[in-house]
Amino acid sequence: MLEDAATTGLATWRDPAWRADALAWAGEQLGRAGLAVDGEPEQPHIRIWSTAFRLPLRGGGAAWLKAPGAGSASEVRLSGAFGRWVPDAVLVPLATDPPRRLLLLPDGGERLRTHGSDAATWAALLQAYAALQRELVQHAGKLLELGVPDLRPAALPGLVADLLDDDDAQLTGRPGGLDPAVRARVRADLPAYAAACRELAAGVPATVQHDDLHDGNVFVSGDRYRFFDWGDASVAHPFLSLLVALASATRVLGLPAGSPVLRRLRDAYLEPWSDAGSRRELREQCDLALRVAPLARALTWRRILRGVHPDERGDWAASVPEWTAEHLAPGPLAAAPS
Secondary structure, three states, X not given: OOOOOOOEOHHHHOOHHHXXXXXXXXHHHHHHOOOOEOOOOEEEEEEOOEEEEEEEEOOOOEEEEEEEOHHHOHHXXXXXXXXXXXXXXXXXXXXXXXXXXXXXXXXXOOEHHHHOOOHHHHHHHHHHHHHHHHHHHHHHHHHHHOOOOEEOOOOHHHHHHHHHOOHHHHOOOOOOOOOHHHHHHHHHXXXXXXXXXXXXXXXXXXXXXXXXXXHHHEEEEOOEEEEOOOOOOEEEOHHHHHHHHHHHHHHHHOOOOOOHHHHHHHHHHHHHHHHHOOHHHHHHHHHHHHHHHHHHHXXXXXXXXXXXOHHHOOOOOOHHHHHHHHOOOOOOOOOOOO
């Protein structure tokens, strides 16, 4: 029987016994749904933090078995809840097993990354994502009960202070580690960071925050967008999601730094929140959220890496200090005209 190990990684995902047990569970669940595997499972996704198998089905099509790592354990419960609360905006799981961190999903179709996109597409998907977040505001407390990490504004200053005291996470003095001078500058900015968090806490209510919203994590069919891969997700101020989303749009659309297009995408995202404040107020909250977001992202990476076998973290360990240092860099909208 699969066990809820404290750490997982490549050694786990490649272990024949683990694979056999996971695939046997998937076969049983498919059978209960009147489906059957027809052919050899493939394992096209294998990362230190998760793996996924493509299961060809009798009669055509495929299902997917995902196993999040220990640092993303809440993804299984979260995905099951989303299937009940917002089924049109996500992949509704065929089955879940939270103790063993197994998630059986239908095939989602074409990802935005392979479909291609323009600025209008990004505006539409950001509005669809904002609508999902708004719907889930009412469930924020339930998400916390399910074990989704709490990165709400009130919690962030204390969590960041702990992060800056974590020599293991910051890799101080080691290759790829955070420069001690940078660490000192981030620490000195903590009072201003806490003030920004207090302002955010008084604004738009907390909800789910994907924290890795890019074109590879969105399925597209016509004008419908479905969001997946919730392993980095937290309960947080919703606007923190724009940090990764705007960076992804910049890359995919080939935009120069500070392009006015990014401001238009921000405004498109904010439209569904129009009853939560004036345009000026929402833009101000967005500016604060983008200032707060890099350190929240560093916290997410620390959580993910803590769930990985220690000897497998090396290639990704720099993610925590890199996102910590990003706190001192200009935000994605800094160079854009008002």
